[in-house]
Amino acid sequence: MTRLFKDERLGYVASRLLTTVLIVFGAMVLLFALTALVPGDPAKSLLGPQASPELAKRFIAEMGLDQPLHVRLWRFFGAVLTGNLGVDVISGKPVVQLVASVLPYTVILTFSAIGLSVLIGVPLGIHAATHRGSASDTILAFVSVAFIAVPSFVIAIFLLLIFAIWLDWLPVLGTSRSGEFLDEARRMILPTLALAAGWIGFIARLVRSSMLEVLGEPYIRTARAYGLSERLITYKYALKNACIPTIAILGLGIGRLLGGAVLVEIVFARPGLGRLVYEAVSERNFPVVQGAVLVVVVLFVVVNLIVDLSYSAIDPRIRRSSGQGAGA
Amino acid sequence: MAEPLVAIRNLKLEAGTARGRAAILRGIDLEIGRGRILGLVGESGSGKSSLAACLIGLTPANTSAISGEIRFDGQNLVGLDPTAFARLRGRRIAMIFQDPMTALNPLFTIGTHLVDVLRHRDPGLSRAAALSEATAMLVKVGIADPEARIAAYPHQLSGGMRQRVMIAMALLMRPDLLLADEPTTALDATVEAQIVELLAALRREVSGSIVFISHHLGLVAQLCDDVAVMYGGTVVETGPVDAVLTDPRHPYTRALIACEIDEDDAPGGRLLSIPGEVPDPVRPMTGCIFAPRCAHAVETCRSEVPELRTSGDGRRAACLRFEELP
Numbered sequence: 001m002t003r004l005f006k007d008e009r010l011g012y013v014a015s016r017l018l019t020t021v022l023i024v025f026g027a028m029v030l031l032f033a034l035t036a037l038v039p040g041d042p043a044k045s046l047l048g049p050q051a052s053p054e055l056a057k058r059f060i061a062e063m064g065l066d067q068p069l070h071v072r073l074w075r076f077f078g079a080v081l082t083g084n085l086g087v088d089v090i091s092g093k094p095v096v097q098l099v100a101s102v103l104p105y106t107v108i109l110t111f112s113a114i115g116l117s118v119l120i121g122v123p124l125g126i127h128a129a130t131h132r133g134s135a136s137d138t139i140l141a142f143v144s145v146a147f148i149a150v151p152s153f154v155i156a157i158f159l160l161l162i163f164a165i166w167l168d169w170l171p172v173l174g175t176s177r178s179g180e181f182l183d184e185a186r187r188m189i190l191p192t193l194a195l196a197a198g199w200i201g202f203i204a205r206l207v208r209s210s211m212l213e214v215l216g217e218p219y220i221r222t223a224r225a226y227g228l229s230e231r232l233i234t235y236k237y238a239l240k241n242a243c244i245p246t247i248a249i250l251g252l253g254i255g256r257l258l259g260g261a262v263l264v265e266i267v268f269a270r271p272g273l274g275r276l277v278y279e280a281v282s283e284r285n286f287p288v289v290q291g292a293v294l295v296v297v298v299l300f301v302v303v304n305l306i307v308d309l310s311y312s313a314i315d316p317r318i319r320r321s322s323g324q325g326a327g328a
Numbered sequence: 329m330a331e332p333l334v335a336i337r338n339l340k341l342e343a344g345t346a347r348g349r350a351a352i353l354r355g356i357d358l359e360i361g362r363g364r365i366l367g368l369v370g371e372s373g374s375g376k377s378s379l380a381a382c383l384i385g386l387t388p389a390n391t392s393a394i395s396g397e398i399r400f401d402g403q404n405l406v407g408l409d410p411t412a413f414a415r416l417r418g419r420r421i422a423m424i425f426q427d428p429m430t431a432l433n434p435l436f437t438i439g440t441h442l443v444d445v446l447r448h449r450d451p452g453l454s455r456a457a458a459l460s461e462a463t464a465m466l467v468k469v470g471i472a473d474p475e476a477r478i479a480a481y482p483h484q485l486s487g488g489m490r491q492r493v494m495i496a497m498a499l500l501m502r503p504d505l506l507l508a509d510e511p512t513t514a515l516d517a518t519v520e521a522q523i524v525e526l527l528a529a530l531r532r533e534v535s536g537s538i539v540f541i542s543h544h545l546g547l548v549a550q551l552c553d554d555v556a557v558m559y560g561g562t563v564v565e566t567g568p569v570d571a572v573l574t575d576p577r578h579p580y581t582r583a584l585i586a587c588e589i590d591e592d593d594a595p596g597g598r599l600l601s602i603p604g605e606v607p608d609p610v611r612p613m614t615g616c617i618f619a620p621r622c623a624h625a626v627e628t629c630r631s632e633v634p635e636l637r638t639s640g641d642g643r644r645a646a647c648l649r650f651e652e653l654p
């Protein structure tokens with residue numbers, strides 16, 4: 001029985017990995033198409049309207065833009081798979097290097113925001129569900145909805161005004177030059193809060209509604225019929241079930257969170273993927289846009305993969321549905 | 329007769345609904361003898377589950393009033409403080425539910441379920457000791473390969489096996505009162521028969537009393553000592569099972585038995601049923617609750633509420649006219 005179980009799980013992981021790879025390939029084709037088929041002359045848009053025809057011709061040959069589409073697509077795949085995302089047309093640096101230098105900022109910001117929202121949102125959601133209809137439940141509902149409705153960059157601007165400019169408590173703009181940990185941590189506080197605020201409310205609402213649903217399930221009634229304490233029922237029997245929809249939504253929300261991180265980075269003048277893409281777009285620096293977006297896609301897909309796998313670690317029924325089913 | 333384990337007097341349960349106050353139980357009078365199995369029968373909506381909910385202290389959230397008395401071993405359960413009630417549950421009172429598919433938490437193994445309830449009953453018990461006790465009980469309820477089953481999740485077991493697990497869980501409590509709310513309804517006929525056989529065989533394991541709720545009079549006749557027939561939130565007839573089922577006094581009991589016989593003749597559905605509808609709990613009761621559907625109802629039946637009256641050796645029926653009936 002246990003062996004069967006492990007095999008089922010392996011099968012699930014394998015099928016999930018395969019879809020992940022397919023999604024990344026799909027994204028690559030799409031990105032390639034976007035830059036290859038974008039209307040307008042790439043040489044003109046990159047070199048400017050004043051470039052001489054000879055220069056444009058040489059540029060096009062150098063970039064391989066005169067080759068047929070399938071050859072270019074093939075080359076693009078080959079390059080990406082060997083870790084070559086092209087060259088920044090302005091600075092001449094490899095795009096991989098540019099992305100790698102800013103990626104940690106975005107990743108750390110996003111994950112500390114998720115961590116903070118889970119840490120605060122889950123207990124708030126449980127409290128609201130177990131104190132349904134109380135004054136704290138009502139207030140929480142109100143505040144959560146308000147936070148969800150306001151975009152994170154607006155919260156970022158408010159935090160910036162209040163804490164950095166008005167109260168002058170925290171250093172805010174940019175990152176610490178020295179890379180010193182404490183200083184950097186303090187500079188992270190406001191961006192993390194700005195990014196997490198909506199998510200705290202969102203997770204609190206989500207956990208509340210899933211908890212309420214789970215608490216009405218027959219198996220909770222069974223637990224009550226056997227006199228198990230409300231604490232055990234809430235934190236063990238109900239919370240684990242309520243986590244499943246929460247994790248699913250979290251996985252889907254990662255994309256939105258990354259999008260929010262981009263704007264928050266710009267407000268706080270922090271380095272990161274957001275600023276990189278923003279600047280590259282305004283300079284029509286296509287290789288950088290392409291490379292950075294591809295990295296974001298991979299990040300998104302990998303996080304979703306992790307979420308899905310953790311989901312199956314919690315819920316034994318998912319492991320089964322992909323396998324051939326255990327004997328009953 | 330010795331003092332009963334449970335004596336219910338004029339138990340009323342009301343709940344607030346969008347359509348007004350629903351009288352779910354309209355004054356139940358009933359006794360559950362020590363060591364006896366009481367069958368609770370009646371159409372859907374007659375209040376069987378609600379009575380069980382009162383006995384285990386898990387009345388619905390929209391309950392607006394509960395009155396009367398449930399003497400359980402001398403202690404009144406109506407209005408009992410919730411923590412005191414929680415101590416009774418899983419120690420002296422246990423329950424098996426209708427649908428074993430949903431009564432077990434899908435994310436926890438059978439072992440976790442059994443160990444947690446065992447350690448609620450006996451907080452000093454180690455996990456290992458609890459597991460071995462649980463394994464032994466799984467064998468008793470007829471589960472082969474108990475070590476593997478204890479590590480399994482509910483979805484990996486068949487419906488019948490899950491119900492055996494529920495029975496094991498209840499028996500592990502060694503309860504004084506075991507409530508079984510249609511424990512076989514969700515199972516197919518063969519499995520149903522097996523579970524009833526198991527319950528009959530396990531009678532000795534349960535030193536206490538059992539309330540067996542069922543639609544199925546045949547099963548009740550097979551398993552129970554006593555029977556109570558419920559209708560519209562009241563008990564209309566009660567007594568030893570053989571006497572009540574062979575010589576029913578109340579017109580409703582007669583109608584119910586007639587339906588059951590028809591059902592046996594025509595397998596595949598409850599084609600024949602009692603004409604008319606089950607009473608609406610929101611409508612107040614003025615006379616006999618069964619009068620609107622009763623073939624023998626007369627004028628007084630619609631204005632006077634019948635009490636449960638002795639109708640023979642240990643039997644009682646709530647009908648004004650049972651002496652006159654053919």
Ligand SMILES: Nc1ncnc2c1ncn2[C@@H]1O[C@H](COP(=O)(O)OP(=O)(O)OP(=O)(O)O)[C@@H](O)[C@H]1O
Binds near residue numbers: 350352372377378
């Ligand atoms: N929480 C509630 N609020 C309002 N009405 C309720 C509530 N619970 C039960 N009822 C009503 O009370 C009546 C008795 O319900 P109950 O579930 O006890 O019947 P039952 O005899 O167990 O039926 P079944 O055989 O279908 O299980 C039904 O009419 C039902 O609609």
Ligand SMILES: [Mg+2]
Binds near residue numbers: 378509
């Ligand atoms: Mg019921």
